[in-house]
Amino acid sequence: MSGEETISLKVDHSAEIVDDIAVLFKTKYYSDITLTVGDVRFPCHRVILASRCEYFRALLFGGLAETHSSSIHLNGISSTAFYHILE
Numbered sequence: 001m002s003g004e005e006t007i008s009l010k011v012d013h014s015a016e017i018v019d020d021i022a023v024l025f026k027t028k029y030y031s032d033i034t035l036t037v038g039d040v041r042f043p044c045h046r047v048i049l050a051s052r053c054e055y056f057r058a059l060l061f062g063g064l065a066e067t068h069s070s071s072i073h074l075n076g077i078s079s080t081a082f083y084h085i086l087e
Contacts, residue, residue, distance in 0.1 A: 059072070
């Protein structure tokens with residue numbers, strides 16, 4: 001060998017990513033869609049919704065009319081329950 005040593009390092013940023021996403025949720029920075037449940041409006045992020053839920057992936061990126069909408073009204077759920085789902 002040439003005397004060189006290889007060092008392998010694995011960095012885990014998952015905790016920071018979770019914190020950053022929580023900040024986006026709480027502050028609504030960069031939100032790009034509004035979901036309305038009852039009379040409550042929820043500013044949201046398409047990419048986060050789609051990455052976490054097949055329903056939203058199909059709704060927001062599946063070529064449906066909602067794909068190009070900046071606001072969607074959701075039925076069949078209370079605003080309190082939906083808040084906890086988003087949280």
